[in-house]
Amino acid sequence: MKIMIRGVRGSIPTTGPDTTRYGGNTSCSVVAEGDTILVLDGGSGMQKFNLLNNTGIKRIDILLTHLHLDHIQGLGFFNPLFDPTLDVHIWGPTSTSSLHARLSRYLSPPLFPVLLRDLPCKLTLHDIGNSSFEIGPFTIESRYVIHPGPTVGFRISNRRSVFTYIPDHEPALGSFELHNDKKWISGFDLASSADLLLHDAQYTPQEYQNKLGWGHSSMDDALKFSAIAEVKHLLLTHHDPSHSDEQLDHFFTNLKSRNNYSFPYELAAEGMQIELP
Amino acid sequence: MPAYDIEIILNRQLADCLSMPVFITDTTGNLIFYNESAEKVLGSRFEETGEMKVEMWSTIFKQKDEEGNLLSPESLPLVRTLHDRYPYHKTFWIESLQGKSEKISVTSYPIIGRAGKFLGAVAIFWEAKDL
Numbered sequence: 001m002k003i004m005i006r007g008v009r010g011s012i013p014t015t016g017p018d019t020t021r022y023g024g025n026t027s028c029s030v031v032a033e034g035d036t037i038l039v040l041d042g043g044s045g046m047q048k049f050n051l052l053n054n055t056g057i058k059r060i061d062i063l064l065t066h067l068h069l070d071h072i073q074g075l076g077f078f079n080p081l082f083d084p085t086l087d088v089h090i091w092g093p094t095s096t097s098s099l100h101a102r103l104s105r106y107l108s109p110p111l112f113p114v115l116l117r118d119l120p121c122k123l124t125l126h127d128i129g130n131s132s133f134e135i136g137p138f139t140i141e142s143r144y145v146i147h148p149g150p151t152v153g154f155r156i157s158n159r160r161s162v163f164t165y166i167p168d169h170e171p172a173l174g175s176f177e178l179h180n181d182k183k184w185i186s187g188f189d190l191a192s193s194a195d196l197l198l199h200d201a202q203y204t205p206q207e208y209q210n211k212l213g214w215g216h217s218s219m220d221d222a223l224k225f226s227a228i229a230e231v232k233h234l235l236l237t238h239h240d241p242s243h244s245d246e247q248l249d250h251f252f253t254n255l256k257s258r259n260n261y262s263f264p265y266e267l268a269a270e271g272m273q274i275e276l277p
Numbered sequence: 278m279p280a281y282d283i284e285i286i287l288n289r290q291l292a293d294c295l296s297m298p299v300f301i302t303d304t305t306g307n308l309i310f311y312n313e314s315a316e317k318v319l320g321s322r323f324e325e326t327g328e329m330k331v332e333m334w335s336t337i338f339k340q341k342d343e344e345g346n347l348l349s350p351e352s353l354p355l356v357r358t359l360h361d362r363y364p365y366h367k368t369f370w371i372e373s374l375q376g377k378s379e380k381i382s383v384t385s386y387p388i389i390g391r392a393g394k395f396l397g398a399v400a401i402f403w404e405a406k407d408l
Contacts, residue, residue: 129392130392150391173287174293185286189280
């Protein structure tokens with residue numbers, strides 16, 4: 001499977017000369033294998049999507065971890081939704097109201113001029129929670145994780161590899177530190193022994209002390225979570241919008257100096273592409 | 278064993294932050310977590326005992342009424358919550374294995390998750406007040 005990173009910024013798109021290297025678009029990644037394309041989250045990184053051009057592919061699947069604005073604001077600017085020849089499936093977490101009802105709050109006036117029901121594509125919505133489903137060659141597990149409001153992470157497997165996607169996650173909430181007992185760790189089943197994990201790391205440890213309960217992780221907690229789950233490769237994402245490229249480099253240097261984990265880890269950046277077998 | 282559902286994990290994290298004794302069970306009454314305050318009630322530490330089968334932890338103390346009569350398990354809040362998935366509250370006496378008696382109030386509530394799935398129950402022990 002091929003993984004393409006299209007948006008790594010948390011909370012709000014952040015454009016400018018200070019964020020050009022890591023990128024300013026909010027959460028979006030693409031997973032592709034053969035004719036199957038999964039778009040993970042609909043942040044602003046979703047815009048200018050052209051992977052279908054001249055491919056003959058007639059179906060695309062969008063997997064939403066949750067419906068906070070930074071994860072859906074790109075939907076209205078996602079070209080396949082306006083193509084009447086395409087089947088578009090949107091999968092997202094359920095709550096007391098349906099995914100359709102919740103998405104319609106954004107895709108309707110006055111927030112957006114086009115109603116969800118008026119989108120030209122052939123649209124199918126799927127309510128998910130702790131779910132298992134298959135799309136093309138992929139088996140996908142979704143599990144609720146700790147983040148305000150109904151939020152899931154995804155474990156995406158083909159026959160050879162596992163990619164885990166948990167961009168918004170605060171597994172250390174309420175504890176002085178992460179539990180060592182794996183049964184008690186939010187997201188553990190999703191990340192266990194994954195070949196690649198894309199995980200929330202919005203804050204430095206100092207910043208996190210003032211953001212407890214906001215639903216995001218410190219860089220150090222993301223590393224510890226990955227180590228407990230025996231992840232093989234970690235990409236840190238959901239960069240805080242106040243962090244410039246220069247600051248991120250500085251934080252990452254400090255992170256490496258105080259941690260001695262053996263698995264590779266790096267800051268996610270827009271435009272990254274990773275192949276898993 | 279797979280990780281617990283997020284609703285159970287969040288209840289433990291809340292219990293970790295509380296000074297009231299809190300007990301968390303699975304759907305069959307096995308004790309899957311108790312916090313530091315509850316350790317004083319049980320006389321054991323969670324780090325040492327780990328999870329306890331219902332047969333074990335239900336014998337740690339006897340439940341009695343004002344006259345010292347043994348209460349049936351079916352009348353206790355947590356047992357009732359596990360049975361019909363509603364919250365309950367009751368004041369009674371407990372007697373530990375060492376013979377120490379204490380008047381307590383217990384509040385129990387079911388943990389029913391996002392999908393409407395029954396996942397377990399919580400019991401909170403309070404210092405009893407004469408109302």
